[in-house]
Amino acid sequence: MTYLEKEDKELYWYIEDEQNRQEYEIELIASENYVSEAVMEASGSILTNKYSEGYPGKRYYAGQTNIDKIENLAIERAKKLFGAQYVNVQPLSGSPANLAVYITVLKPGDTVLGLNLDQWWHLSHGHPLNFSWLLYNIIGYSIDKDTELINMDEVERLATENKPKMIIAGFSAYSRDLDWARFRKIADKVWAVLMADISHIAGLIAGKVLENPIPYCDIVTTTTHKTLRWPRGAIIMSKEQFWPALARAVFPWVQWWPHENLIAAKAVAFKEALEDNFKTYSRQVVDNARVLAKSLQEVGFRIVSGGTDNHLMLVDVFGSFGVTWKEVEITLEKIWISVNKNMIPYDPRKPLDPSGIRVWTAAITTRWMKENEMKIIVSLIFEAISNKDNEVKLASLKQKIKELCIKFPIYKK
Numbered sequence: 001m002t003y004l005e006k007e008d009k010e011l012y013w014y015i016e017d018e019q020n021r022q023e024y025e026i027e028l029i030a031s032e033n034y035v036s037e038a039v040m041e042a043s044g045s046i047l048t049n050k051y052s053e054g055y056p057g058k059r060y061y062a063g064q065t066n067i068d069k070i071e072n073l074a075i076e077r078a079k080k081l082f083g084a085q086y087v088n089v090q091p092l093s094g095s096p097a098n099l100a101v102y103i104t105v106l107k108p109g110d111t112v113l114g115l116n117l118d119q120w121w122h123l124s125h126g127h128p129l130n131f132s133w134l135l136y137n138i139i140g141y142s143i144d145k146d147t148e149l150i151n152m153d154e155v156e157r158l159a160t161e162n163k164p165k166m167i168i169a170g171f172s173a174y175s176r177d178l179d180w181a182r183f184r185k186i187a188d189k190v191w192a193v194l195m196a197d198i199s200h201i202a203g204l205i206a207g208k209v210l211e212n213p214i215p216y217c218d219i220v221t222t223t224t225h226k227t228l229r230w231p232r233g234a235i236i237m238s239k240e241q242f243w244p245a246l247a248r249a250v251f252p253w254v255q256w257w258p259h260e261n262l263i264a265a266k267a268v269a270f271k272e273a274l275e276d277n278f279k280t281y282s283r284q285v286v287d288n289a290r291v292l293a294k295s296l297q298e299v300g301f302r303i304v305s306g307g308t309d310n311h312l313m314l315v316d317v318f319g320s321f322g323v324t325w326k327e328v329e330i331t332l333e334k335i336w337i338s339v340n341k342n343m344i345p346y347d348p349r350k351p352l353d354p355s356g357i358r359v360w361t362a363a364i365t366t367r368w369m370k371e372n373e374m375k376i377i378v379s380l381i382f383e384a385i386s387n388k389d390n391e392v393k394l395a396s397l398k399q400k401i402k403e404l405c406i407k408f409p410i411y412k413k
């Protein structure tokens, strides 16, 4: 960042400081990961200078020879990675990608079946704070109270009773395998479009650790910056019959100029994800999550649904130890571990003050931490929470975290 350092010292130091935070902090917030240097180079490249509204071969401005090649490369790589028929790499983020799907499939007032609002949905799937709530008739299926798994019988019953135009299978904190075949069967039974939002699990699907929903779904959206260690943004994949309409919904209905620097960065990241190393990474993410969950259980934390099949887990901190998420967050922040609050199913507490925290292993696995480090991290978490008022102890734990992070550098190699 030599130019930035010369031109804008203040901003330079903020970024430097943030880099130190990322290097020396254990990142367990389920959504955050580290992109490669190559992805950052493409994101920060001269492609940011180009306006390129439209699609390859059909742009409104001249000078698109290289831009078209780059966007086509990104599309072809994404198709190969997921086995998708059609891919749009332009969505700026997950929420606009979902909006484009709704515009394509639904009319205002249509019925949509998605996961209950208080149970691991994403806001763009029908939350009252989101446009989707205003425009559509949202019906919610739920998590079973005893098993804490999605109740597929209820999905079928609600679909049969309400005849939704679209069923959404998309989750932000669900840690168990999804029954894609059953979702398809239910959608077929009521002639609904089946949409999956795989934002959280896309990397594990690309890495061939989880089942690919593409063969079962009509439309699949995903953000590109979670288990996929890609730049900020999203893609939409679909079957042919939705195609011209979906392309129009992304451009010009929902957004105008695509950010070609980020599309180039997506292309780099798709290439990385096609390599064998990414499969090894994805397997390790899941292996680490299992060990993290088991180790948390061994020291007394209740894990929602009793464990995890993927990269994340919900920890019922209030139910386990009577500590609030806020106390946990503040305590762990003091030793440089980041976590985020999350409601648990049928949470007795309020949405802004829930019982749980959500943790994942995607970022720490990018540092190539493995099973042994998961056990160390749990013992440090437990020690910190047991000594939450002991500042001296917390300072010594922070030092231990720093030493651990130095052994597994992200960028400062």
Ligand SMILES: Cc1ncc(COP(=O)(O)O)c(C=O)c1O
Binding pocket: 031, 092, 093, 094, 095, 096, 121, 122, 124, 170, 171, 172, 197, 198, 199, 200, 223, 233, 234
């Ligand atoms: C399942 C799911 N869909 C969509 C989104 C929205 O993505 P973005 O933040 O890029 O708009 C998220 C992000 O947190 C998500 O978890």
